[in-house]
Amino acid sequence: MDNFDRYFLEISYKGTAYHGWQTQPNAITVQEVLNKALHTFFRKPIETLGCGRTDAGVNATQFYLHFDLENDIAETDFSNVIKSLNGLLPYDIAIKNIIKVKNDAHARFDAVSRSYQYHIHFNKNPFKTETSWLVRDQLNVASMNFAAAILMQYEDFGAFCKANADNFTNICKITKAEWEVTHEGLIFHISANRFLRNMVRAIVGTLVEVGKGKLKSSDLHLIIQSQNRSSAGASVPACGLFLTSVKYPYIK
Structure with a gap:
């Protein structure tokens, strides 16, 4: 055209x-x-x-x-x-x-930052079944936040990428990763310049394992360094995941 x-x-x-x-x-x-x-x-x-x-x-x-x-x-x-x-x-x-x-603006390649939230609730709630994940276990949020901070020390996240995703690169720059306690549960906030396929759900699944005490916070170092998807936790359900922000240099 x-x-x-x-x-x-x-x-x-x-x-x-x-x-x-x-x-x-x-x-x-x-x-x-x-x-x-x-x-x-x-x-x-x-x-x-x-x-x-x-x-x-x-x-x-x-x-x-x-x-x-x-x-x-x-x-x-x-x-x-x-x-x-x-x-x-x-x-x-x-x-x-x-x-x-502009005619050369690109919705995918021009984005400089993307942010996601993952929602967790702890008590059965029929109004949250499609927008949040029900977790019945007690979670240690302090340990989960300590582990989340480790993510920002690395850039290669192959350990959290869906197998055979055929990415050009697994390099991502995470600028925010933290858990927020709400009156109904938890919200995980994560921002980066780009994300790999299934990356956020795999990260959340791994951090929840830390919260349950099945992994130590420091295990995140070994998991990330392994670059092996099987080393990380299972992917959490899609229902709790929201893409919340996409930023461009020319859109306020």
Whole structure:
């Protein structure tokens, strides 16, 4: 497409009903549903590219994607476009903003930071079954936070990457990793320049093993240095994971 304008969409979605973000054969995904809504509204096929992939059942309170149009959208029409697209989408996908960007802006490669949260609750709660993980064990949060801090001493996280993920590199720069105690449970906050596939859920699973006393905080050094996925803990359920922030140098 030689003459086009590029736009970012900021969206949020509840991932329970979807097999992740990226379009797949024989499985409903967020991207597939969104592309259909865009096709209906603009009356032409629209190809989108997301800021990353989220696995089946994972949620996003902030997710960016870009798409191209041959015809410019007037900024005064942005609110009407958002309203119309939201009317075409199911309740569990919401468009929050539309931003016109430079034609070479890229939703995936231009992101400089991504943040996730993982939610844990300790008492049965029917309103949290799809957005938090129920843990019945007592957890030592101080030990979990000590272990989480060790993550920021390293950059190669192959030990927390899904097998056969075929990454170009396992190098990531984690800038935040800490547990927050809430009145209902725990929230794990983690930020990095990039994440490997299944990385956050594997890290949380390992830190929970520390909290249960099955691993020592200092074991994180050996696990990370092993670069072996089988050395780390099991991946926790997708329901508690939220992509919460994606940052770009040109978006405030």
